[in-house]
Structures are given as C-alpha cells and as structure tokens.
Amino acid sequence: MFRNQYDTDVTTWSPAGRLFQVEYAMEAVKQGSAAIGLRSKTHAVLACVNKANSELSSHQKKIFKVDDHIGVAIAGLTADGRVLSRYMRSECINYGYTYESPLPVGRLVVQLADKAQVCTQRSWKRPYGVGLLVAGLDESGAHLYYNCPSGNYFEYQAFAIGSRSQAAKTYLERKFEKFQESSRDDLIKDALFAIRETLQGEKLTSTVCTIAVVGVGEAFNILDQAAVQALINEFEISGEEVPATESVAEEAAGGASADQGGAAAEEEAAPMDI
Amino acid sequence: MVSSQNESNLLSSEGDSQRTQYPYVTGTSVIGIKYKDGILMAADMGGSYGSTIRYKSVERLKQVGKHSLIGASGEISDFQEILRYLDELILHDNMWDDGNSLGPKEVHNYLTRVMYNRRNKFDPLWNSLVLGGVKNGQKYLGSVSMIGVHFEDDHVATGFGNHLARPILREEWREDLTFEEGVKLLEKCMRNLLYRDRSAVNKMQIAKITEEGLTISEPYSLKTFWNFAAFKNPTVGAEGSW
Numbered sequence: 068m069f070r071n072q073y074d075t076d077v078t079t080w081s082p083a084g085r086l087f088q089v090e091y092a093m094e095a096v097k098q099g100s101a102a103i104g105l106r107s108k109t110h111a112v113l114a115c116v117n118k119a120n121s122e123l124s125s126h127q128k129k130i131f132k133v134d135d136h137i138g139v140a141i142a143g144l145t146a147d148g149r150v151l152s153r154y155m156r157s158e159c160i161n162y163g164y165t166y167e168s169p170l171p172v173g174r175l176v177v178q179l180a181d182k183a184q185v186c187t188q189r190s191w192k193r194p195y196g197v198g199l200l201v202a203g204l205d206e207s208g209a210h211l212y213y214n215c216p217s218g219n220y221f222e223y224q225a226f227a228i229g230s231r232s233q234a235a236k237t238y239l240e241r242k243f244e245k246f247q248e249s250s251r252d253d254l255i256k257d258a259l260f261a262i263r264e265t266l267q268g269e270k271l272t273s274t275v276c277t278i279a280v281v282g283v284g285e286a287f288n289i290l291d292q293a294a295v296q297a298l299i300n301e302f303e304i305s306g307e308e309v310p311a312t313e314s315v316a317e318e319a320a321g322g323a324s325a326d327q328g329g330a331a332a333e334e335e336a337a338p339m340d341i
Numbered sequence: 342m343v344s345s346q347n348e349s350n351l352l353s354s355e356g357d358s359q360r361t362q363y364p365y366v367t368g369t370s371v372i373g374i375k376y377k378d379g380i381l382m383a384a385d386m387g388g389s390y391g392s393t394i395r396y397k398s399v400e401r402l403k404q405v406g407k408h409s410l411i412g413a414s415g416e417i418s419d420f421q422e423i424l425r426y427l428d429e430l431i432l433h434d435n436m437w438d439d440g441n442s443l444g445p446k447e448v449h450n451y452l453t454r455v456m457y458n459r460r461n462k463f464d465p466l467w468n469s470l471v472l473g474g475v476k477n478g479q480k481y482l483g484s485v486s487m488i489g490v491h492f493e494d495d496h497v498a499t500g501f502g503n504h505l506a507r508p509i510l511r512e513e514w515r516e517d518l519t520f521e522e523g524v525k526l527l528e529k530c531m532r533n534l535l536y537r538d539r540s541a542v543n544k545m546q547i548a549k550i551t552e553e554g555l556t557i558s559e560p561y562s563l564k565t566f567w568n569f570a571a572f573k574n575p576t577v578g579a580e581g582s583w
Contacts, residue, residue, distance in 0.1 A: 165454050166447035173439045206477070207440065 068094065078190045088194060089187050092216035095196035099142035101232050101265040102129060103258055104200040104211045105225035105239065107249045110282030111202035111209040113140040114258040116229070116265060117277050130279045130289055134159035136169045137203035138279050138287040142229035143216075144196035151195060155179065172203030176212045176220050184218030198228045204281055227261060234264040251282055255290075256302050271299055360464040364416035366390055368401045369540040370502030371412035372530050373471040374514060375480050375495045376523035379551035380473035382412045383527040385535075386560055387542035394542055402548040402557055406431040409445040409474035410550045411452075414499040415487065416467035423466060426455060445474030445481040449491065457489025469499035475552050498530075501538040506530035520549065532563050 073079050074087035081087060102115040117126040130140045131152040137159065141148030155175060162170035179199065186192040199214040213228065214220045225243045227235035238261045246254065255278060263271045273295035281287035290298075366388045373382040388396030401420070402412045405427050413420040430451060434443045443451075449472040459465045465487045473482040483493040496510040509530050518526065524547060535541045543565065548557040 165451055166443065167450040168444075168447045171439070171441040173441065174437055177437070177439075205441065 076190060077187055077192070077194060086187060086217075089217045092194035092196050093198075096143040096198035096216065096228055097230065097232075099144075099197070099229045100129070101227060101229035101235060101262070102140040102142045102198075102200050103225075103227040103232070103235050103239070103261045103265075104140060104202050104213075104223070105243070105246055105254055105258055105261075106202065106209045106211040106223075107246055107251075107254055108208050110249075110251045110254055110280060110285070111204070111211050112251075112254045112258045113138060113200055113202050113279045114262050115140050115142070115277050116262060116275060118275055126277075130277050131156075132279075132287050132289070133175075133201075133203075134163070134169060135286040136205070136281060137172055137175065137201065138281055138289075139202070140200045140279070142198050142200075142232075147195045148197040148199065151179065151182075151197065151199060154182065155201075169205070171205045172201065172210045172212065173205065175203070176201055176214060179214050180218050180220040183214065183216060186216075187218055200226060200228060202279075202281055202287075204283065209282060225257075225261075227265070229265075231265040231267060234267070235261040238264045251280065251285075255280065255298060259295075259299060259302060272296065273299060360462070364419075364467040366395065366417045367467075367540070368399060368414045368417055368420070369538055370498055370500045370506065370534055371401060371414050371469075371471045372498045372502045372506045372510075372527060373412060373473050373482050373484075373496065374510060374518070374523060374527065375473075375482050376518040376520065378520065379475045379480055379549065380410060380482055381520075381523045381527055382410055382471060382473055382548045382550075383531050383545060384412050384414070385531065385542050385545040387540060387544070388417050389540045392539075394540070397542055397544060398560070400546070400557075402546055404555050404557075405448055405472075405474075406434065407442055408476040408550075409443075409448045409472060410548055410555055411448075412471040412473075412499075412548070413468045414502075415469055419466040419468050423452070423455070423468065423470070427452075442476075444476035444479075445472060445483075446476075448472055448474070449481070449483040449485065449493070453485050453489055453491040456485050456487060460488045471497055471499060474550050478552060501534060501541075502530070505533050505537055509533065528563060532565065535563060535565060 073081035077086060077088035100116045100118060104113045113130055115129045117129060119126045127145050129145065130138060132138050133152060133155045139152055139155065158175055158178060159170045183195055186194045194216040196216060201212045201214060203210050211223050211226065212220050213223055213226050224246055225239040227239060242257055258278060262276045273292045277289060278295050279287065279289040368388060369385065371382065371384040373380060382402055384401040386397060386399050387394055388399040399417060402410065403424060405411050452470055452472060456466060467487050469487060470485045482497055483491060484497040484499065485491045496514050498506045513526055527547060531545055535543055543562045544560050546558050546560055
C-alpha cells in the first residue's frame with residue numbers, strides 16, 4: 068500500500084471506492100502478534116503468541132475474559148483491544164442484570180461491529196486498530212467470530228490473525244474439517260500446533276504462548292503456564308523444525324474495504340508485536 | 342419570588358409531576374401453575390372501579406413473544422403500559438433476527454427490573470404480574486409485585502389468590518398434572534375466589550402455554566352452588582335483623 072491523496076481522513080472515499088484509513092487500520096492488525104481461534108460443537112479455544120519486549124518486561128495481555136461464556140483474543144493495538152474488552156464486559160453485565168441470562172455471543176459481536184462502524188464514519192474519530200477473535204458459548208453451541216476494524220464480522224470454524232498468521236491458517240485449513248467433532252483436548256492440541264507454525268522454527272514453550280478455553284460445562288478460563296507446558300510436552304509439539312508448507316500466495320490487501328481480505332502473507336518485515 | 346413548584350419534596354420526582362397514589366380500574370387475582378406439558382394460568386375478566394364491577398370483559402392474560410404468557414392484577418391502565426413495554430422488548434428481540442429469543446426467565450427478570458425501578462421513583466406500576474412459559478423444554482413460572490418483589494415457583498398467585506388459592510395448591514398440586522387435572526385444579530381455586538372475593542366475576546379465561554405454543558380459552562363461567570340450608574332462611578336465628 069502506498070500513500071495517496073485520499074488516505075488522510077477516514078471520511079474520504081478514494082475514486083476506486085475504498086476507505087484507506089480503514090484499510091490502514093486493518094494493517095495494524097496484521098502487524099500485531101498472532102492470535103488463533105478454533106471451535107468444535109461444544110468448545111472454543113483461543114491461543115496467542117505472547118512475546119515480551121525484553122527479558123525485563125512482562126508479557127502483554129492479549130486474551131481477555133469477557134464473561135463466563137465469552138472470551139476474546141486480540142491482535143493489533145492492544146490498548147484499543149483493552150478498551151473494547153471493557154465495553155464487551157459492560158454489555159454482558161448489563162444484559163445479565165436485566166435478563167438474568169447470558170448475552171448471546173452473536174448479539175455481542177454485532178454490537179461490537181456496530182461500534183467499530185461508527186469510527187469509520189466520523190471525521191473526528193479513527194477506526195479501532197485491533198482485530199478481535201471472540202469465542203463464546205450460547206444456546207446453539209460454541210461459536211468463534213472475527214471482528215475487524217472495518218466493522219465487519221464473520222463466523223469461523225477456525226481463524227488466525229496477526230503477524231505470520233498465514234502459516235497458522237494454512238495448518239488450520241488442512242485440519243478444520245474435523246474440528247466440529249473434536250474433543251476439548253484435541254482442539255487445544257491443534258491450537259498449539261497452529262501457534263507453533265507462526266513461530267517459524269522457534270521453540271514453542273508456555274512462556275511465549277497463552278491458551279484459553281470455553282465450553283459446555285466449562286467457564287471461560289485462561290490455562291496457567293504450567294498446564295500449557297505440560298500439554299506441550301505431552302503432545303511433543305516443542306520441535307524446532309521449519310514447518311513444511313509455507314504460504315507463498317500474496318493476497319493484495321486491496322479490494323473493497325468492506326472485505327476483511329486474507330492477511331497479506333508479507334512474512335519478512337513484521338515486527339513481533341506492538 | 343416564591344415558586345411553590347420548587348418545594349423540595351422527597352416524594353415527588355421532578356417539578357410538578359405526579360406519582361401514582363392509588364389505582365382506579367383494577368383486576369383481581371391471577372393464578373398460575375406448572376403442569377406436565379407447560380404452564381396453566383387463570384384469571385377472571387373483571388375490571389372493578391372501586392367497589393363497582395364496571396367492566397366485565399377485560400382480558401388479563403396475554404401472550405409475550407414466542408415463549409411466554411403474562412397475567413396481571415391491579416391497575417388495568419398500568420397493565421396496558423406494561424404490554425406496550427413488552428411489545429417493544431419483543432420487537433427489538435425479533436429485529437436481531439438471529440435465532441436467539443427471550444424466554445420466560447428473561448422476560449420475568451426484565452419485568453422485575455421495570456417494576457423495581459418504578460418503585461424506587463415512588464411511581465409504581467400498580468400491578469402484580471404472573472409470568473409463565475416454556476423454552477427448550479424448560480418450564481418457568483414466576484411473579485412480580487408492584488414493589489419489585491419477585492418469586493419463581495411451581496404455583497403462584499396474586500392478591501386474594503395468595504390467601505385463598507395457594508393453600509389449595511399447596512395441598513393438591515403435583516409435579517405431573519395432566520391438562521385436564523390442571524384445569525380442574527384451577528377451576529376449584531377460581532370457584533373459591535368467586536365465592537369469597539367480592540371483586541371476582543363469574544367470567545374467566547384459562548390460558549395454556551407449552552413448547553408448541555399458547556392458547557387462551559374463550560371466556561366461560563363456573564357453576565356455583567348456593568343451596569345451603571343456612572342461606573334458606575338466613576334471619577331465622579336473628580329476630581329484628583335484616
């Protein structure tokens with residue numbers, strides 16, 4: 068993407084019918100560190116790469132519990148993600164207070180999308196620079212949604228966002244057909260494998276990734292480091308070989324800004340996280 | 342410059358707006374029970390204006406969305422207001438168009454919030470409500486009063502129903518009543534109320550809600566029996582009385 072004369076304001080269309088500021092916001096998501104989600108009929112798993120800036124600092128929190136039945140993983144501007152998580156928690160609490168019932172995930176996701184859309188149509192605002200993978204449970208089972216800065220949302224069986232997410236997506240594309248009937252532990256295993264793909268040969272340990280699960284009979288919870296390491300060891304995933312399939316296809320991040328578009332597989336210059 | 346409207350008064354909300362002091366047109370008891378397939382609810386069709394039975398075709402049982410049924414006693418105009426609130430609630434629920442829908446538990450809690458909030462403003466909706474329904478095989482029956490007190494139970498009643506009907510239900514209600522048994526039980530309670538509650542009228546409806554849907558019966562009357570010996574010559578033991 069190159070600078071042009073239509074990209075200063077979010078309220079300026081380009082002659083080709085694009086809103087560049089919105090597309091730039093989606094770029095911010097691609098620069099964030101990877102986050103992955105997958106779901107079966109009864110469970111949904113979120114996983115993310117959590118690299119600390121330096122050895123001295125702690126990891127950035129990228130997975131948030133929104134309610135007992137909903138959690139979210141973010142990629143991009145984590146500050147924006149934190150604010151949106153607070154909004155989601157607030158909506159869940161208010162719904163629960165009025166109706167004594169959990170807010171259906173599908174409705175929360177629409178509210179979130181409408182909130183994001185507002186920022187694409189006000190000259191004094193900017194789009195949220197964060198992509199959200201919302202995992203939740205409602206009457207009809209487990210769900211995984213992706214909310215995009217453009218205000219679009221999609222439901223997925225499995226998805227990955229952030230830097231080097233294409234590698235994870237390739238892995239997920241190979242395996243997704245069996246996810247619907249997978250057990251909770253198999254889903255977690257596949258999430259760990261997918262995370263490993265994004266690490267490009269680095270060793271997978273519980274210090275670089277975070278896993279969270281929600282499912283029928285299991286409230287949303289983030290697994291602790293020891294448990295994750297135990298799972299990694301059990302599945303013998305830590306291996307350091309380079310993943311076999313490397314996606315080469317580069318999807319231009321253009322197209323109508325209404326499309327979320329595939330993450331561009333620009334693997335080279337992406338900084339680790341923001 | 343003295344403005345009488347600025348009198349600070351703990352009991353008025355703003356300026357010269359009023360608060361509900363007393364009801365005018367009222368409905369009497371509503372009774373609800375769980376039975377094998379869902380919920381049964383009964384209420385008569387009377388609307389009293391103080392001690393006069395002014396209106397005799399007031400429908401006090403109404404459908405709410407796909408899964409719920411509401412019955413109200415108390416001020417009829419406030420009930421109509423509540424129906425408008427529920428109408429809007431269900432409308433917005435349907436507008437999501439996403440396969441989710443508010444069940445009886447959610448509607449009951451929404452009503453509890455509404456009633457309690459009005460109570461806190463010293464401007465209550467002068468009703469006692471019974472809310473019942475079935476969703477995904479789960480039966481639900483609850484009640485809310487005008488001050489926001491709410492219960493959930495196998496059988497509920499409002500007003501005089503609490504004193505005259507519930508003792509009968511406590512003895513005779515069972516988990517697996519059939520429809521016929523449930524109706525008979527409700528009619529027994531309603532007959533009792535008819536004899537003893539002066540604001541009851543002999544024209545009632547029974548509503549049934551199950552997973553399949555809701556039916557509210559046509560209005561009908563109960564048979565009563567007045568042929569007691571004591572009624573035949575009531576003044577026989579009291580000379581000079583009338």
